[in-house]
Amino acid sequence: xxxxxxxxxxxxxxxxxxxPAHSADMVTIxxxxxxxxxxxxxxxxxxxxxAGVLVRETLDAPAQDASGKPQLLIAIGAKSCGTAxxxxxxxxxxxxxxxxxFERITGDPASHNRTITAVFxxxxxxxxxxxxxxxxxxxxxxxxxxxxxxxxxxSVLTTAxxxxxxxxxxxxxxxxxDLYPALQRLLDGSSDALLAVPDVRVFxxxxxxxxxxxxxxxxxxxxxxxxxxxxxxxxxxxxSTPQQAGRQAGLLARELLGGRPLxxxxxxxxxxxxxxxxxxxxxxxxxxxxETLTGKLRAQEKLP
Amino acid sequence: VKIPGVRPRVLIAxxxxxxxxxxxxxxxxxLSRIGEMEADHRERALATxxxxxxxxxxxxxxxxxxxxxxxxxxxxRQAGVKAVTxxxxxxxxxxxAGHPAxxxxxxxxxxxxxxxxxxxxxxxxxxxxxxxEVPLETWVEDGAVQPRNSESVLGYAVIELSLMSIKAAxxxxxxxxxxxxxxxxxxxxxxxxxxERTQKDLERRIAEATAELRSxxxxxxxxxxxxxxxxxxxxxxxxxxxxALGLFVARLDRLSHDAETRKLIGNLDASVRALQDxxxxxxxxxxxxxxxxxxxxxxxxxxxxxxxxxxxxxxxAEQKGIVLRVRPSPLWIMSDPRLLYRMLLNLVSxxxxxxxxxxxxVTCRRRNxxxxxxxRDTGPGIPRELQNEVFKEFVQLDNxxxxxxxxxxxxxxxxxxxxxxxxxxxxxISLPGQGSCFRIEAPLAAAPNSGGGNAVIPGQSDLQGLKVxxxxxxxxxxxxxxxxxxxxxxxxxSAAGGDEALPIVANIGAPDIIACDFHLGRGDTAxxxxxxxxxxxxxxxxxxxxxxxxxxxxxxATEKAGLLLLHKxxxxxxxxxxxxRLVNPV
Numbered sequence: 001x002x003x004x005x006x007x008x009x010x011x012x013x014x015x016x017x018x019x020p021a022h023s024a025d026m027v028t029i030x031x032x033x034x035x036x037x038x039x040x041x042x043x044x045x046x047x048x049x050x051a052g053v054l055v056r057e058t059l060d061a062p063a064q065d066a067s068g069k070p071q072l073l074i075a076i077g078a079k080s081c082g083t084a085x086x087x088x089x090x091x092x093x094x095x096x097x098x099x100x101x102f103e104r105i106t107g108d109p110a111s112h113n114r115t116i117t118a119v120f121x122x123x124x125x126x127x128x129x130x131x132x133x134x135x136x137x138x139x140x141x142x143x144x145x146x147x148x149x150x151x152x153x154x155s156v157l158t159t160a161x162x163x164x165x166x167x168x169x170x171x172x173x174x175x176x177x178d179l180y181p182a183l184q185r186l187l188d189g190s191s192d193a194l195l196a197v198p199d200v201r202v203f204x205x206x207x208x209x210x211x212x213x214x215x216x217x218x219x220x221x222x223x224x225x226x227x228x229x230x231x232x233x234x235x236x237x238x239x240s241t242p243q244q245a246g247r248q249a250g251l252l253a254r255e256l257l258g259g260r261p262l263x264x265x266x267x268x269x270x271x272x273x274x275x276x277x278x279x280x281x282x283x284x285x286x287x288x289x290x291e292t293l294t295g296k297l298r299a300q301e302k303l304p
Numbered sequence: 305v306k307i308p309g310v311r312p313r314v315l316i317a318x319x320x321x322x323x324x325x326x327x328x329x330x331x332x333x334x335l336s337r338i339g340e341m342e343a344d345h346r347e348r349a350l351a352t353x354x355x356x357x358x359x360x361x362x363x364x365x366x367x368x369x370x371x372x373x374x375x376x377x378x379x380x381r382q383a384g385v386k387a388v389t390x391x392x393x394x395x396x397x398x399x400x401a402g403h404p405a406x407x408x409x410x411x412x413x414x415x416x417x418x419x420x421x422x423x424x425x426x427x428x429x430x431x432x433x434x435x436x437e438v439p440l441e442t443w444v445e446d447g448a449v450q451p452r453n454s455e456s457v458l459g460y461a462v463i464e465l466s467l468m469s470i471k472a473a474x475x476x477x478x479x480x481x482x483x484x485x486x487x488x489x490x491x492x493x494x495x496x497x498x499x500e501r502t503q504k505d506l507e508r509r510i511a512e513a514t515a516e517l518r519s520x521x522x523x524x525x526x527x528x529x530x531x532x533x534x535x536x537x538x539x540x541x542x543x544x545x546x547x548a549l550g551l552f553v554a555r556l557d558r559l560s561h562d563a564e565t566r567k568l569i570g571n572l573d574a575s576v577r578a579l580q581d582x583x584x585x586x587x588x589x590x591x592x593x594x595x596x597x598x599x600x601x602x603x604x605x606x607x608x609x610x611x612x613x614x615x616x617x618x619x620x621a622e623q624k625g626i627v628l629r630v631r632p633s634p635l636w637i638m639s640d641p642r643l644l645y646r647m648l649l650n651l652v653s654x655x656x657x658x659x660x661x662x663x664x665x666v667t668c669r670r671r672n673x674x675x676x677x678x679x680r681d682t683g684p685g686i687p688r689e690l691q692n693e694v695f696k697e698f699v700q701l702d703n704x705x706x707x708x709x710x711x712x713x714x715x716x717x718x719x720x721x722x723x724x725x726x727x728x729x730x731x732x733i734s735l736p737g738q739g740s741c742f743r744i745e746a747p748l749a750a751a752p753n754s755g756g757g758n759a760v761i762p763g764q765s766d767l768q769g770l771k772v773x774x775x776x777x778x779x780x781x782x783x784x785x786x787x788x789x790x791x792x793x794x795x796x797x798s799a800a801g802g803d804e805a806l807p808i809v810a811n812i813g814a815p816d817i818i819a820c821d822f823h824l825g826r827g828d829t830a831x832x833x834x835x836x837x838x839x840x841x842x843x844x845x846x847x848x849x850x851x852x853x854x855x856x857x858x859x860x861a862t863e864k865a866g867l868l869l870l871h872k873x874x875x876x877x878x879x880x881x882x883x884x885r886l887v888n889p890v
Contacts, residue, residue, distance in 0.1 A: 036443070037441070037443040038443070077443065096443055121443070177393075179365075180365055180366050180367055181367075184366075204440070205437045205438050205439060205440045206434075206435040206436075206437060206456035207435060208438040208440065209435060209436040209437075209438050210361070210362060210365040210366075210435060210436075213362055214365075214366065226440065226441050227441070228438065228439060228440045228441050229440070232438045242443070
């Protein structure tokens with residue numbers, strides 16, 4: 001506490017010496033948990049904030065500032081985002097949060113008196129389809145296994161697929177026991193790729209191994225949303241690392257501090273592609289390394 | 305338990321410990337082995353269940369019953385596996401192989417732990433089949449509702465293992481344990497038999513050795529006996545001519561001779577005397593050593609002993625110019641008069657011989673209820689280191705030249721052996737230059753009422769005209785005695801045996817004294833002859849026996865008959881004293 005107050009004093013002193021031209025901006029970063037991915041996000045985020053901004057890190061909901069001036073609150077992780085959305089007014093930026101979770105939070109009436117935006121964890125559907133197309137140029141149909149959580153994404157994904165010239169086969173698996181029959185229907189021979197959509201009822205640590213086994217046996221590669229899936233046997237994954245998420249949140253916060261109005265929630269701008277060359281080899285698919293693929297995707301999206 | 309040929313104690317000593325140890329070991333081994341087998345069986349059941357559960361995961365996930373059936377069949381074919389059943393999450397049977405028990409299995413409460421139950425010789429293990437967990441980034445699906453744990457359970461593998469094989473193995477083990485115990489018992493029995501045999505062998509060998517020793521001992525005893533007999537015969541045969549020689553010399557001395565002849569006769573007499581002394585001493589020693597010397601104790605008047613002692617040594621002491629003092633004593637002691645006197649003779653003779661100045665003191669006093677006889681002298685004394693030596697045969701101090709006049713060196717040996725025989729403790733106190741003191745302890749005795757002394761040795765008196773009948777089958781001895789007696793003025797009648805003696809008595813009437821050899825040939829003895837002669841005459845004629853046989857039998861026989869016994873060679877002085885006493889009773 002002493003060190004924290006000392007650093008606050010020091011920063012205040014530096015701000016005073018810089019001149020009284022503009023009053024000190026203040027950012028509060030709220031973490032779901034200290035350390036881990038959340039800590040990495042926070043570190044990357046702070047690196048992007050302009051000098052002279054007072055930053056406060058907390059694990060709990062911050063108290064209302066005495067000055068009454070609306071402060072920017074950045075919540076990292078789903079838990080802190082939910083807490084922050086319910087607890088106070090003022091601008092809120094959520095980072096490292098899945099789209100479905102964010103939509104559940106904002107759907108809650110308790111969070112309606114707050115202006116909220118977010119940088120999603122999920123990649124935009126078009127980017128995923130672009131990756132499939134990049135790796136499987138001859139693919140015609142993308143199979144998707146959706147559960148109760150991911151069902152709303154179905155239409156967006158279908159649209160994106162169509163844009164990349166891919167048909168969509170969807171199977172619903174509302175319960176664990178429906179998983180295999182649904183998977184079997186999907187992979188009966190007409191599908192060329194299986195796209196994993198984040199939904200813990202379908203894809204979790206217990207099901208991944210068996211889904212992968214079925215897909216590999218059917219010679220249908222799995223496209224996933226995190227590097228762990230690639231390690232477990234998925235062909236490729238496109239995702240944002242905590243550093244990338246943090247950097248994007250930091251840049252956005254900087255703009256918000258600069259007076260930009262709160263934008264609508266964003267898909268991540270920076271991303272990474274990882275491939276499993278072993279799986280590619282056994283499925284007879286010719287793949288470039290992850291870095292090359294990332295570059296190609298960025299070029300397609302005309303990103304710098 | 306009765307086993308032929310083995311004593312119960314040996315049996316217990318040998319069989320019991322071995323059997324106990326064997327039984328204990330068997331129990332310990334069997335129990336631990338059964339425990340191990342149980343643990344092994346259980347471990348195998350659990351391992352099989354885990355293995356089947358792991359293999360069944362994908363089959364259960366995909367609902368591939370054919371694959372699961374193959375898996376169950378393969379599992380059921382394993383040794384000891386009775387049945388393999390795979391269940392869905394809700395407990396319904398998917399497939400089963402083997403012969404599953406009809407009772408449906410209970411499901412484990414937690415997926416991580418197998419449920420184990422034993423029923424009707426069957427060990428049943430129920431193991432949950434769970435999906436393989438793949439670690440994922442938790443933040444990727446942050447905020448999502450996590451599925452319930454139970455959803456990761458795909459189903460259950462039920463393995464039933466028969467306990468029959470383990471039971472059979474247990475029975476075999478118990479049998480083996482029993483066999484080991486029995487083998488231990490048999491071993492113990494064999495040991496007992498062996499021990500018994502060894503012991504008997506040992507006993508037999510000891511008995512053999514003992515028998516051998518006994519026969520050796522008997523041989524040795526026989527040899528000793530033979531030696532004793534030889535000695536007895538030798539002494540008898542030596543004594544006869546010595547006896548005659550002594551008597552002849554004595555008689556020769558009584559004839560008239562010129563001075564030169566008389567001197568020769570004197571030397572001859574001295575030589576004969578020395579020879580007789582030596583023979584007496586050697587025979588005494590051998591008798592004592594061979595333990596054939598018998599003794600009988602009786603009250604002995606010290607005064608009588610003293611009287612003889614003074615008479616014996618007075619002249620010698622006077623001649624040497626020393627004082628011999630015998631202090632009178634009224635005491636009576638319990639001893640053998642003959643042997644005691646011989647001890648005193650030896651001691652006093654030594655004392656007189658070795659004392660040059662001063663004198664010899666002989667005392668007897670009462671001390672601590674015992675009689676204490678002391679022979680003190682003012683001689684050269686005996687150094688302490690030699691005080692044990694002087695009792696050995698032929699040891700003489702200060703006489704390296706072994707001069708005849710200084711004795712034989714047998715005196716103290718005889719004294720010591722006699723003291724031991726009579727149980728009279730003998731002590732020697734001596735300091736060089738201050739004389740010696742020999743001390744004999746003997747029990748006191750009460751004075752007999754008759755008051756008369758015994759063992760009286762008479763002085764010389766006139767035997768002129770005495771009628772003496774000499775009976776001896778040895779002609780030389782007979783002639784010698786007869787000659788000596790005639791020289792003393794006796795009227796001598798000689799006879800070779802009873803056949804000659806009886807007619808003589810019939811002719812001349814009763815003689816004054818009968819002098820008779822003990823052994824008279826043809827088994828006749830002096831005792832019988834004297835009795836016959838006395839009977840023929842009808843009066844108790846005084847008689848004495850002369851014999852070269854020093855055996856106790858002869859002494860006993862003569863004593864029993866009330867006859868006095870003179871051992872050959874008979875000294876003329878002693879013979880004369882005896883005859884004097886017989887014709888002049890006190």
